[in-house]
Amino acid sequence: MSLVLHNFFRSSASVRVRAALNLKGLAHEHVSYVLRQKEHQSDAYLKLNPQGLVPALQLDDGTVLGQSLAIIEYLDETHPEPALLPQDPLDRARVRSLAQAVACDIHPVNNLRVLQYLGQELKISEAGVADWFRHWVDQGFAPLEQQLAGDTRRGKFCHGDTPGLADLCLFAQIANNRRFDVDMSRYPTLQAIFEHCLQLPAFVDALPENHPHAG
Amino acid sequence: MSLVLHNFFRSSASVRVRAALNLKGLAHEHVSYVLRQKEHQSDAYLKLNPQGLVPALQLDDGTVLGQSLAIIEYLDETHPEPALLPQDPLDRARVRSLAQAVACDIHPVNNLRVLQYLGQELKISEAGVADWFRHWVDQGFAPLEQQLAGDTRRGKFCHGDTPGLADLCLFAQIANNRRFDVDMSRYPTLQAIFEHCLQLPAFVDALPENHPHAG
Incomplete structure (x- = not known):
């Protein structure tokens, strides 16, 4: 799987997803958006993620997932080890x-x-x-x-x-x-x-x- | 199961959980907290839910769950029908x-x-x-x-x-x-x-x- 994380180095929600990808051992590329320059509001990015927020995770089939908690739960459901949520x-x-x-x-x-x-x-x-x-x-x-x-x-x-x-x-x-x-x-x-x-x-x-x- | 929902009528996060309980057909009692009077910051409530926010769901064994999205996912995991999240x-x-x-x-x-x-x-x-x-x-x-x-x-x-x-x-x-x-x-x-x-x-x-x- 070739994963692309659309993110910004300083964004707190981006940090969460980067650490989750690292914990799961999932290689990923970075595309960066300078928030103060509103690069996440560009037409090109809005086509990928209409919400216009970072992070967003792009899967190898082009599907783009937004919202850090939703992304992390997706990673946990599709790559169960190591688990990021307990079982009970x-x-x-x-x-x-x-x-x-x-x-x-x-x-x-x-x-x-x-x-x-x-x-x-x-x-x-x-x-x-x-x-x-x-x-x-x-x-x-x-x-x-x-x-x-x-x-x-x-x-x-x-x-x-x-x-x-x-x-x-x-x-x-x-x-x-x-x-x-x-x-x-x-x-x-x-x-x-x-x-x-x-x-x-x-x-x-x-x-x-x-x-x-x-x- | 005897469920008690600690909530406030106008709270948006409380509305979410009330509708979820209704969709699941789960009977529940209400304990209300007037937010403008800071009733959710009382010592009694902080003992139940240290986060001091509504809603919180109290289970019959006394366990108190906070955060509306966490509560709704818990309800969905423990009472799967009707499902509030798809399978895929x-x-x-x-x-x-x-x-x-x-x-x-x-x-x-x-x-x-x-x-x-x-x-x-x-x-x-x-x-x-x-x-x-x-x-x-x-x-x-x-x-x-x-x-x-x-x-x-x-x-x-x-x-x-x-x-x-x-x-x-x-x-x-x-x-x-x-x-x-x-x-x-x-x-x-x-x-x-x-x-x-x-x-x-x-x-x-x-x-x-x-x-x-x-x-």
């Missing part, structure tokens, strides 16, 4: 819920286009935009820290000792946080999971600064 | 991607707590907040309309002629839009799907105005 429905709900606490409640509110709207349309200062970013991270991370710290199902990772869907989302968010000086000392459990991820090349290679088109 | 992995990815286009890219940015932050912290006017709401709906609905209008996999609903995960999210969003005068005439395909949903009691009963604790 309750455990799956737990992992998906942790993933969505980041992917639905933190990241979308702090996406580049939202931050741009705050600055350009609403004339919020740079400091105000940074406060916004940290506010939503803290709103999400404080309960996540509490939830994970006291949960015996947590291991090195969110669910046991192997990385999965929730870790992909958490890892990408914490990597993204670095641009806004989020104080991670309040979230020792989340930070420990991030550091366990950093011991795996699949995650390290997915970091923005290690993207072949970073810059 | 590519089709599943398509439906999840459509669902997430709403649940990750529109709804979180327009959530009550975000609108409150705009008004209370950033002093954005009521009209400015309404513009914000419509902007993000339009950013998401315009490509979704284009994507669905030209797709032969669409039927009465997003995927064929039976309702599923994507319809739950779309239905809840369009119901929510009514509070902000979103002009749906630009989205005839999405509107038609909404109207097909309205022919089913499972969806009608899930509407905010039909909630037993509406008011």
